[in-house]
Amino acid sequence: MAGSKFMSYLRGEQSKPGEKKLLRKLDFFILTFCCLMYFANYLDRSNLNNAYVSGMKEDLDFQGNQLNLINTIFTVGYILGQVPSNLALLYFKPRIFFPTMMLIWGGLTMVTAAVKNPQGIMGIRFLLGLAESTTFVGTHYILGSWYTERELGKRSGIFTASGLAGQMFGGFIQTGIHSSLDGARGMAGWRWLFIIDGLITVPIALYGLFLFPDTPHTTTAPYLTESERQLARERVPPIEKEPIKLNLAFVKQVFSTWHWYGFVMLWVIAGETESFSTNGLLGLYLKAHPTNNYTVAQLNNYPTGVAAVGIVSTLFWATLTDFLGGKRYLVGYWIGITGVVTSAMILAPNSSTATVMGAYYWAGSVYACQATFFAWANDVMRYKNAAWRSVVIASMNMGSNVINAWWPLVFYAADMAPWFTRGMYAMIGCSIAMAIWTAGVVWFSVRDEKREAFERSNAEEVLEKAEATIEEKV
Template sequence: MSSINKDIDISTIENTHVVPNDPELEAREKALVRKLDMRLVPMLTFLYICQRLDNSNIGNAKVAGLQTDLGLSNFQYSWAISIYTLGVMAMQIPSNMILERSRPSIYLPTLIAAWSVVSAMTALVHDYKSLLLVRFFLGITESGYWCGAVFVLSTFYKPREIAMRNSIFYCGNWLSGALGGAFAGAIIDGMEGKAGLPGWRWLFIIEGCITFVVAFFAIWALPDYPATTSWLTDDEKDLAVRRLGQGKPKEKFSFTGLKSALIDYKIWVFIIIFMAIQTGGQLNYFMPQIIQDIGYTGSMTQYMTIPVYVFAAILSLIVALLSDRQQVRSYYIAFCMSLAVIGYIFQIATTNKALLFFSLFLCGGGVWASLGVSLAWLGDCVPGPRDKKAIGFALLNMISQLSNFYGPQLYTNPPRYLVANIVILVYMSIGVVLCFGLRFLLVRANRRLDDKYGVPVVEKKQVIPDDRDEGDVAPETGVNKNFRYLL
């Protein structure tokens, strides 16, 4: 702790000068970030892969016989996907409010164990009603993980670091798609007829059991918060808090964070953008069917989804890396969404099978690559206080889940799915416009902060002192007065 006393007090520096960084402090910070990158990010990503596998494997089960065995119409199958969203929406905000006041290392693994049991129980469904019931409770048990994990990441990483970590985390979605196709093909083919059960039932049993085992390891691997994580040293805990420049979290529960989140226009802009992305993301559930309609059959239907997810993952990492390095969000999100727009134009305008398959790369890559940077931009736009940020992420995911409710209902006219493609095309175009509109508003907000507090006096890599008395915390942002919104 002795090195902390050597830190430069920015309050003693004139606003016209930039505070130089402390080389010793910068080295300690790099070591801390490496430790977080080695433990926090991989574990959250791995758990997200498990969550996506347990959710989206219904798409693989559908083409393997679930729809036929249960006697489902296309309309009923779409509702089986949509009902999941009602469960998710019911628990988003309550879950993150609990998480913000509890221990993530205990709370998140509890959710994981619960959803793994529900997912495995999908193997027991025998008709449409029982499938709806299981999918609804799967939504309830899975609802808290995504928004909780993204929130936890935002409490450990700076704005200049978070896009890449969010994208690595969200690669769990695409890796689950790629692995899901491979796992589904292997499990369904290898287990078909074993113990008198069709392969699609074994798919739910095996993947659910794997996730249940993983939940126990998560208790040891996951953190709590920067000041309370057991696998950080006292010096690392102090630095983890100070480097974000946030004030001390409130100790007593209140609805202040909920109120602040509800009246923040930036969150509502992100909700619309995210609903566009989530609507486009329904491709995840119908890609095996689309590929089958293109002409692939059997296990190849599952395996041909893999290159689309791999492309999306690579594009996401490249975009996030460039966004973090250049400290620019809006242009990269708009670029990705524009790729999706082009892809959906192909989906609408052509019947050429080669072009249709190529368009899946543009649609999937453009939609999913925009997610990591979008989440980072939300964190940039809602830097604090901690309770507001927690509810902001939950509010975003809760309302944007509406797209997961109505989205599957758009895919009811195969094989072209024109209604879905047209709606998503329009929605993604609106998202591009909103990116530039929000950028314009944030430029004005930064100018107001400059006028009130002066030009920021720290470098981008500077460790900003933690003002426990909150004397240097700007009420407009909830963090240090040197913070400015990324554009």
Template sequence: MASKAPSIISSTPSHSWRGWLWDSADVSAEERRFLFKLDATLLTFGTLGMLIKWIDTSNITNAFVSGMKEDLGLYGNQYNYIIVSWTVGYIVGQLPSNFILTRVPAHIWIPFQEIGWTVFTFALAGAKSYRALLGLRFVVGLFEAGYWPALYYVLGSWYNKRELGKRNGILQSAVSIAPIFSGFLQAGIYNGLNGHAGLVGWRWLFVINGVISLPIAVAAYFFLPDTPGTAKPNWVFTERDLEIARNRMAQAGRKPEGKPYTVKTILGYLTSWKTLLFTLIFMIQPFGSQPFTAFVFWLKAHNIKGKPPVYTVAQINEYPTLGNAFTAVYSLTCVWLSDGPLRGRRWPVILFSNLVAIIIFTLLAITPVMGPFSHRAPLYIVSSIGSSMVPLTMAWMAELISDSAEQRAFTAAAMNTFQYTFTAWVPLVWFQQIHQPYVTPGNRAAAVIAGVNIILFSTTALLAHWEKLSRKRKNLNQLASTPGSSEPQTPGNEKNGLSVDLLAVQPQTPGNEKDGLSVDLLAVQPQTVQASGRPI
């Protein structure tokens, strides 16, 4: 019988600059081929789907300032209520979607959601009233609900600590890049298609959004992989690829799906400090992202009825893309630093970014609102620096909750649910449309919340550190109580034909991180014994 190929696990430290640039440069050829397949399918189609999703999300704002407000008579706080309608649908669909995801293959459930929101995005192009917009946006939000946490959950099921931050960052960059596409897309449509075939420019935006989205959703069915615990060999991933994936996740301590959902287990999730802290962090996250939304209203506020416009419709759509570009570049820089030179530590750049956010929000609150472009616009452009830490936060959560796939899925959904619960009311209280861009109280609140974030992230880092120390002490105590374990085993000191490497402490290897050390507590393997009784 042919011998089984050895398991290939990421084990080469990322010391070279090439390994820091892209982790697969330091692994074996076989694992490099596997990672290429994974990146080409999961990362590519996940990012494309995220891009389309967030183009749709940002299109409603672009459409509003490009004619929809006037065409449908959306005055007062009706814009806010349309946003809230989508948010309510998004909240309702969160937890059910992620529960389903741990039981239905990802390559079926995720594309199903994509097709659903595509169909109703097409329908938005034909909306004739405020009520129609409310209903359609609710259904679009319902279908979009599970997509974002589902992708983060699936990524956390395939990649180890050395790889996950970068992939999360690439995925999240679509959130920043999408408004850039949407802004220039709306500008191009307004100038080139406005009035074509009887449709005004803002309606064409939803049509084109759907046209782009549909083929990506169909292709995702064939390309998106399931999680390693549920995936079966197919035309992309062989049985050997899946074996590599499962071994990698076993070394990273990431458990596959399979635990039943019971009242007791869900109560356990609700009382876990990890689930509670990460959910709380995301719950207050909307305060950090809302100040940037004032930028487009600030630009539009310069145009006074009866006077020549200060900013054209194209400029109002395009200038905010500078903020999105900054967020994308900054976020990607941070995830590369975290995965590479910082060796998987997430908290240093997260704390630094929130400290800077406090300064930015304070300046937005104390400087004149209608100051010159050179004074005010740069503050808007960099104001999302704190909220750009989403990919590192999600990577940190997946790494700390490695022992339960179901808890990871539950926590991701809880984080997103409470985030959008706050998104539903924070704009109505602190960043109302009727007050834009004069939302100084909101900017003050954002500065305070950035300070709270520093406390929450610091608490998370301390608790995680204490948990690792506790786990090490527990393992050492177990070894001390094991019969015959008082004498460390060295070559030539094996007993009963076994080699027990009790404390093989060596520099950390990717995917098996424990405070910078790899502790192989019970590496037990049979020894071949010579006639003299000494092991070979």
């Protein structure tokens, strides 16, 4: 019985006439563009580490923790753009805003190919962070605007997996470029990587410009009939009748409830439990291995397994938590277990290379929190006003990146390779905190659900009494 229900869920359910056809159209046009955009986004982010281990370090004479410093500068730009870029989606059509940002970051990526020193990369990566800031949180806002609680997790998982695919294929792309284009027209292979990654963004941006459907209440997509547009609006909460005013009253609204604090801190902790993967520790471990020497191809290809594990884990947990009725919190407990065990495996005396690599691969499963936690925030805030939800979602990523701006410098600097001992203990602490904070968010969410159910019950009781009084008078 459970198996048949699960297969029915995977195929998609239709509660209203035409809903299945509408979902097919939305999935195609929304997910293809958002996934391609995030794929290109991750290519542009991960290519720096790929280039670093493929000759850029030596060509530009990197010293000490300059690589980490560049990543920190990118993060600062990324932080500053989070909330403004997400609020911009309330005032500019997403089909205009997303492609514009793509073309900007694609151009900046190509300019990176001409740098002569690490300092040049620092300035470019700051601007790149600003341009890329809307992609992740902006897409989660859009997905929460179109899809119901029953549908959201799976779509969020597919979107997140596309970014991990970009990270994974970035290694293979760099390997191919290094072997086929290294030295072509007098340029090193790592420089060609930035040019090719930048060019990839152009056709994707044009696709979004012409075919992205915006939001249910503003869409003019030619492939949606008027009845389908109406159905799309009926499936989601109505928009506010009054224009959203971004004033002091709105700020007080955001900060006067638990939602901002609960979900921002949830993602702050979760972001650091991803540190093994997001900071490319496996590649740095292999590069600085105390006894083994690895080729450029191995240094680029072996870490791709981390992203592959992340893709499988993301799709598994996103789909499972949808099927279980939105129990996104289960991922928080999985993260807690994973972080503690994998850190202990790496810290263990005389750990073999296979054990350490296995731990880093397993740690890649923590990527599942990206889809499930943002879907969780969208679920809980579905009936809050759009600007409030937008700010909370953007603040989650902003808060995480505020910590990421300095966390790698303290715990995962490149010159701490291969063991990152300090970072292993930090990971254990974060993983324990993850489990505890997840339980706290569950408590507040359940409390709110009970309050809302009680208020609805009282409202229905008052209505029934009023109707009974009217009948008596008649």
